[in-house]
Amino acid sequence: MTEKIKGIAASAGIAIAKTFILRNPDLSFERKTVSDKESEKKKLNDALEVSKKELTEIKETAERELGKDKAEVFAAHLMFLSDPEFVGAIGSKIDDEGISAESALQDVSTFFIQTFESMKDNAYMRERAADVRDVSKRLLAHLLGVSFTTPASITEQTVIIAEDLTPSDTAQLNRKYVKGFATDIGGRTSHSAIMSRSMEIPAVVGTKTVMSQAKDGEIAIVDGLKGEVILNPTEEEIEEYKSKAAAFKEQQEEWKKLVHEATKTKDGAHVILGANIGNPGDVTGVVNNGGEAVGLYRTEFLYMGRDQLPTEDEQFDAYKEVLEKMEGKPVVIRTLDIGGDKKLKYLPLPHEMNPFLGFRAIRLCLERQDIFRTQLRALLRASVFGKLRIMFPMIATINELREAKKILFEEKDKLVAAGTEVSDEIQVGMMMEIPAAAVLADRFAKEADFFSIGTNDLIQYTMAADRMNEHVSYLYQPVNPSILRLVSNIIDAAHKEGHWAGMCGEMAGDSTAIPVLLALGLDEFSMSATSILPARSQLLRLSKEELSKHKEAFLNMDTAEEVLDYVKTKMN
Numbered sequence: 167m168t169e170k171i172k173g174i175a176a177s178a179g180i181a182i183a184k185t186f187i188l189r190n191p192d193l194s195f196e197r198k199t200v201s202d203k204e205s206e207k208k209k210l211n212d213a214l215e216v217s218k219k220e221l222t223e224i225k226e227t228a229e230r231e232l233g234k235d236k237a238e239v240f241a242a243h244l245m246f247l248s249d250p251e252f253v254g255a256i257g258s259k260i261d262d263e264g265i266s267a268e269s270a271l272q273d274v275s276t277f278f279i280q281t282f283e284s285m286k287d288n289a290y291m292r293e294r295a296a297d298v299r300d301v302s303k304r305l306l307a308h309l310l311g312v313s314f315t316t317p318a319s320i321t322e323q324t325v326i327i328a329e330d331l332t333p334s335d336t337a338q339l340n341r342k343y344v345k346g347f348a349t350d351i352g353g354r355t356s357h358s359a360i361m362s363r364s365m366e367i368p369a370v371v372g373t374k375t376v377m378s379q380a381k382d383g384e385i386a387i388v389d390g391l392k393g394e395v396i397l398n399p400t401e402e403e404i405e406e407y408k409s410k411a412a413a414f415k416e417q418q419e420e421w422k423k424l425v426h427e428a429t430k431t432k433d434g435a436h437v438i439l440g441a442n443i444g445n446p447g448d449v450t451g452v453v454n455n456g457g458e459a460v461g462l463y464r465t466e467f468l469y470m471g472r473d474q475l476p477t478e479d480e481q482f483d484a485y486k487e488v489l490e491k492m493e494g495k496p497v498v499i500r501t502l503d504i505g506g507d508k509k510l511k512y513l514p515l516p517h518e519m520n521p522f523l524g525f526r527a528i529r530l531c532l533e534r535q536d537i538f539r540t541q542l543r544a545l546l547r548a549s550v551f552g553k554l555r556i557m558f559p560m561i562a563t564i565n566e567l568r569e570a571k572k573i574l575f576e577e578k579d580k581l582v583a584a585g586t587e588v589s590d591e592i593q594v595g596m597m598m599e600i601p602a603a604a605v606l607a608d609r610f611a612k613e614a615d616f617f618s619i620g621t622n623d624l625i626q627y628t629m630a631a632d633r634m635n636e637h638v639s640y641l642y643q644p645v646n647p648s649i650l651r652l653v654s655n656i657i658d659a660a661h662k663e664g665h666w667a668g669m670c671g672e673m674a675g676d677s678t679a680i681p682v683l684l685a686l687g688l689d690e691f692s693m694s695a696t697s698i699l700p701a702r703s704q705l706l707r708l709s710k711e712e713l714s715k716h717k718e719a720f721l722n723m724d725t726a727e728e729v730l731d732y733v734k735t736k737m738n
């Protein structure tokens with residue numbers, strides 16, 4: 167029977183393929199002793215063989231589809247499974263201590279991980295800890311008889327169904343096979359949604375129930391335009407969606423013609439259309455989609471999926487690469503915004519009741535100055551390779567901004583004194599994503615060179631509605647007059663001091679919000695690279711002067727619905 171499930175449209179496009187259900191395996195077990203050591207060792211050998219076979223297949227596919235680089239990690243995993251020191255130690259533990267294979271594996275892998283992680287001067291060996299962790303998980307799953315799947319093992323066209331996708335899951339997705347995905351949790355601004363847009367994979371998130379409703383291997387349609395998942399569709403439905411997909415493709419071809427056009431409104435006003443990126447590799451998408459700037463580089467992705475902090479040189483290389491590839495166009499690099507839903511496994515943070523209101527971003531950086539100063543030095547050194555703008559996240563008070571700037575300038579002075587070249591043209595700005603700062607924008611504008619409005623958080627904090635929680639997603643109301651007044655206040659404050667104001671929250675790419683933001687005088691819109699061309703096509707048709715006449719009207723409405731209706735009828 168066909169089932170239609172509503173969710174949140176996270177990434178545009180339509181996918182039709184068989185489902186692949188990604189389950190988080192339960193790898194818990196009880197530690198126990200055993201009497202039959204031989205059969206325990208046989209169990210270990212069997213698990214080793216299955217794991218090796220699987221990894222060999224995954225490695226071969228990855229080599230073929232994703233290139234040698236991405237496949238290397240699996241070669242390293244295979245090496246461990248054949249390493250007499252690793253495997254031998256597990257066998258010996260079973261022999262000597264009479265414990266189960268799972269317990270022996272856990273002891274040995276913990277020992278290896280700790281040993282590798284303690285090799286402070288040897289980055290190569292420290293990275294091996296991640297390999298041991300990954301390969302042990304696979305081996306343990308086989309010992310426990312629990313099925314273990316990762317997105318990297320997908321080798322046919324699929325639609326992934328999952329509770330959520332972590333950033334490391336998304337990094338393994340092969341676009342050739344993964345046609346779309348649907349998740350139970352998350353909203354338009356959760357990070358799996360943001361990643362899906364940068365990878366151009368159609369996605370629907372926050373369905374609440376797709377995991378429990380979908381069956382492995384049945385046909386599913388992910389409609390990332392409307393935010394619907396159709397399980398087990400009829401032949402007619404499949405045909406209907408195939409033609410919808412074709413129409414969308416045609417539309418994309420039209421947009422592609424605007425790649426080299428400047429973003430000028432009908433009345434000749436110029437706004438900058440920038441892109442949000444998470445990795446230097448994303449710049450290709452920015453250039454291909456005609457981005458005029460990088461409006462937000464979320465550097466935290468550089469810190470994820472690894473076992474220790476990135477070094478100053480590693481960071482310098484990444485920042486330099488982005489600046490160079492953008493060839494003199496502006497690049498806003500945001501300092502580390504970790505915390506909330508973005509965690510680092512090697513940086514244990516205290517357990518928090520409300521992580522989104524907790525020890526994160528600039529709050530953490532001002533306390534862990536070792537981490538902060540390393541990043542700032544890397545940024546300052548890279549500044550001579552392009553047009554760098556440094557941005558601090560989650561600023562709530564003027565004192566935080568002052569403190570962050572003071573540390574930045576201290577590092578700059580030290581570098582200059584040591585003879586390192588640093589650009590004198592770096593603009594230093596801040597995210598406007600906390601209501602306290604938005605209200606006090608006039609004061610902040612005296613000390614920041616620019617503002618970039620982070621509506622994902624600004625809306626979450628203003629409406630007191632967790633951006634990850636699908637039950638309160640109705641409160642994500644970008645055009646609620648309360649939000650619009652804050653946005654307007656921020657833009658006016660920046661302009662009064664002769665600064666520019668941009669927006670890097672998801673609202674900037676929302677076609678309903680664009681006329682409103684243009685009317686409010688926003689200078690820079692930064693969005694997923696794939697939203698740039700549709701936004702440009704829309705902006706070319708709008709007149710800034712005409713729209714600004716509506717400003718007083720929509721700022722004085724009562725509800726988001728009223729504004730939506732007004733925009734649709736009077737501002738398009």
Ligand SMILES: C=C(OP(=O)(O)O)C(=O)O
Pocket residue numbers: 355462464503599619620621622623624670671672
């Ligand atoms: C752009 C933003 O930052 P992030 O999504 O990384 O929190 C925001 O909060 O709007």
Ligand SMILES: [Mg+2]
Pocket residue numbers: 599620622623
């Ligand atoms: Mg934010």
